Amino acid sequence: MVKRRKVGSLLALAVLSVVAQRPMHAYEMASVLRSRGKDQDMAIKWGSLYTVVHNLARHGLLREAGSDRQGGRPERTVYEITEEGRAELADWTRELLSDPEEAPRRFEAGLSVMAGLPPEEVTALLRRRLDALQDLIAAQREALERDTGGLPRLFVLESEYGLAMREAEAAWTRALLDELAGGTFPRLEEWRAFHGTGRLPADVAELAEGGRVTD
């Protein structure tokens, strides 16, 4: 039940959330976001920022609150959030918290085309993945500990969650690797053979080809 938003990108959410604090101009939004480390999870693209701000204004979620000029710098338009904007921010937050996402996960896509590579190579690749994951986990854990010194828990939940997910990912990858490396993964032989011939085993081909259009 993901609602259609007037402006749908997550950058728009970020913009709303900073303008909700106080009016500012577009460039400042980017700076604030950047200083909050938000650019880590959602890279701020300049082109998108201005498009998004314009669209938010066009749909009445932001409104121009005059323009100011500092020194001889180019003039800049200051935006403030509208009541509608606040409502949208709250509603969107509600949705993000309550609806589990069915995002297209890239790794899942990878798994789904994995059979195209031989099992030995897959094993090596997954080992690389696991290493990278462990590095990431270590780095994130460190960053989290640094932050929990100053910031209240409420503001680091995001990182805590990210860390938990990576750990789960690492655990799953490790388990799969054990099966592959230990040779206990089922039908390894067939998988390997399938590369020499380029043909799927008969029973699989049958099923893959359209077994279940279960209507």
Next chain:
Amino acid sequence: MVKRRKVGSLLALAVLSVVAQRPMHAYEMASVLRSRGKDQDMAIKWGSLYTVVHNLARHGLLREAGSDRQGGRPERTVYEITEEGRAELADWTRELLSDPEEAPRRFEAGLSVMAGLPPEEVTALLRRRLDALQDLIAAQREALERDTGGLPRLFVLESEYGLAMREAEAAWTRALLDELAGGTFPRLEEWRAFHGTGRLPADVAELAEGGRVTD
């Protein structure tokens, strides 16, 4: 180290992976993908499909292999994969398997703006999330057990992984809910108060502002 692909959308990956089996025309690609249940994780948008196929052809990853006409149906262009296309598919698979993604997770975005809602509401929303997650998990588990009857493990890994991730998500959500409902979450009072006043506690404001917005 995510490489820039000539055609970057995951739909392109899916297209390459089906055309790698045998030449086909665009509409058929969609049907095969649909029959494989791929439309669950990645909804196939018609507009995108034709754009993507054209772009793949433009970049030499697919090539036209004539056109056929069945009955009086509109003529359709049949595409086959090129050597370059196969190479791209393999390389892309390698990347997807070995590089952990740093995808923008929507729930993380939600957590990062969560402070804008009062803790009671957040608790209710997370409870809704947990319920939904549990329903999803039950459904996926059932589907998986049905499939493992016929399909070899290699072809259901994707679902296994998805299931594992949802379970991890549910576990994390449950733990957070316990803290919120049990009142052990730190500084709950301040969080609640902050809604009456609309102002952040002093120390948080200072840190959140990062001191970096030099004015």
Next chain:
DNA sequence: CGACGTATACTCGTAAACGAGTATTCGTGA
């Protein structure tokens, strides 16, 4: 004091994503 690098503040054009619409044909039941 002036040249140079960096921060500020955008604009614009390209390219991708998308959804609604169009047109034909096949199968099926009344």
Next chain:
DNA sequence: TCACGAATACTCGTTTACGAGTATACGTCG
């Protein structure tokens, strides 16, 4: 047998995302 709905096979126009480019001002190092 023929009307009607589902499936086939796209096209087209609108939005949205993005990145490279532009232009000015401020600080600073020699």
